Amino acid sequence: MNNFFSNRVIISVWVSTFLNLLKKTLLAAMIFIIPEVNAQSAKRLEKLFEDAGQQFANQSYSSAIDISEKIIEKDPSYLDAWLLLADIYQEINNPEKEISALEKAAGLKDIPLVWLRLGNALLSIGKYEEALCSYTGYLEKEKIKPERRREVEMRIESCRFAIDALKNAVEFNPQRLSDSVNSSFDEYWPSLNIDNSRLIFTRLVKEPGKLPQEDFYMSEKIGDDWSRARPIDEINTSDNEGAQCLSADGSVLFFTACNRLDGQGSCDIYYSVMTDEGWSDPAPAGPPLNSSSWEAQPSLSSDGRFIYFSSNRPGGRGGKDIWRAEFAGFGANGKMIWKEPVNLGDSINTPGDETSPFVHAGNKNLYFASDYHIGMGKFDLFMSEIIDDSTFSKPVNLGYPINTFNDEQGLFISADGTTAFFSSPRYNPPDIDIYSFRMDESIRPHPATYAQIKVYDEKTLLPVQA
Structure with missing residues (x-):
């Protein structure tokens, strides 16, 4: 054991x-x-x-x-x-x-x-x-x-x-313009004359086998609707044209075109005049309005005295600033002459980007887009009062839902200040269409008054072309 x-x-x-x-x-x-x-x-x-x-x-x-x-x-x-x-x-x-x-x-x-x-x-x-x-x-x-x-x-x-x-939303009930204006393509940047009888806009045409093409289309007001928009063949080219404005009487079209042989470099401002034969051949606005920098998105005051535009030229406050140049008459060659452009200063321009200026027909209010002023995010739309021809008040944000966290740019407001036109993809994405809406009273411009006068030749009794 x-x-x-x-x-x-x-x-x-x-x-x-x-x-x-x-x-x-x-x-x-x-x-x-x-x-x-x-x-x-x-x-x-x-x-x-x-x-x-x-x-x-x-x-x-x-x-x-x-x-x-x-x-x-x-x-x-x-x-x-x-x-x-x-x-x-x-x-x-x-x-x-x-x-x-x-x-x-x-x-x-x-x-x-x-x-x-x-x-x-x-x-x-x-x-x-x-x-x-x-x-x-x-x-x-x-x-x-x-x-x-x-x-x-x-x-x-x-x-x-x-x-x-x-x-605290502002009044905003946008109405899509009819299919006479809008199409299956993108339509944007609406510009009208002072009585809202002529509409010119940019259409991005996309055809199979071709690069997308930006061209101008024009429509005339017929009663409460618009005529079928037609291309402006005298101005459209195989290149892109866009970011335009009309003179108050609808006879001069200013627009943006880039990298053309007769330009100063990058994007420049061009113009065309309506004649009895149609729109004239586009001509560059020339220096000093155009430079080797980027100039685009012109807006002409209703009296024809100033043209406002966005540019990244030297001497600005940030990336793209809003500038204006004063019209100085016509040269011996018949071309427009402009004085040296002036930066609108710190009230408007910031270290960020300011674009798409629109001077209202009353010449007392400037609307523009900025990605730096206090807003909803990205580019918002703002309004500033033109106080004494060269002083601008602190910009006011147009509010929600005109502005959102997306980019908002490009606005046209009728002479009486009650109706605005803009383009957006927000209602039928991804398509961009043109809309109109009634302006909230808090952000309306001072209304403008105007008179339409026809001048006749004393001998022939035929109307004289302006």
Whole structure:
């Protein structure tokens, strides 16, 4: 018995010793194996991330997204992959997915710049209260330069303005113009003469096998409707024409054309005159109105004295500014002469972009678009009073729902100030059509009065062409 129990004890001790030794051996092996496996996995993920970054640099966005998602599938805490996804979605204009990626990144690490980007993305889709929280959080988290702080503070002001504007909507009930004007193509940038009897607009014609083509079309008012719009063949070319305005009497068309041989460079302003034979051959407005910089989107005052336009020429306040030039008569060659353009100054222009000026027929109100003044986001429409011919009041945002978190540009308002015309894709996306709406009284211009006079030749009794 004693030997039996003694042997059992010896075996038990041996087995216990063997098992302990085996555990130690395995543990020692794992200590060396696990780091090696983790290091190999990290290197594979790092290589994948490099591949994703290269695809992004090559603008192969789908491949970059696929690779980034593979990385996240293997390691959901891979911060750089989430940030890369946010960059990709920002580049391809998918703010919803950009926001999702940024929120994941913010949950992994408290990075101030992520909060700033999150605010920008939320503002871009009209989530004003959430954007306000992100911007406020960013200012609290990081000491930033005064210029950046002011920029973020302005976006906070825009969020607060938008939240209030949504609660205090202005009158806005747009009516689509008939199919005599609108078509299956895009129509935009409506321009009318002072009595609203002649409408000229830009149509983007898309035909199979051809590049999209911007051309001018004209329609005349017949009762309560418009005539079938016809192309202005005397002005249209194989190039693009657009961003036009009509003189008050409808006899002169100013417009924008780019990279033409007779231009000054980039985009320039041209004009054509209505004669008994039709529209004259377009002529460049010439220097100093045109320059080697970008000049576009002209608007002529009803008295013909000033032409307003947008330009990125040197001497401005930001990217694109609004300028105006005074008409100085006609030269010996019959061409128009303009004085040196003048920048409208700090009341109107900002470090951002100001575009699509429209001077109302009363010459007392200027409407324009800006992506910097306090607004709903992106480009909003604003109104300023022309106080003493050269002083402009602080711009007033036209409010919601005229302005939204999308881009709003290009507005024409009737002489009496009650009716506005604009174009938008918001009601029948993605098609852009021309609409009219009744102006809210709070944002109407001073009404303009005008008289239509016909002059006849004393001998022939025939009307004289202006």
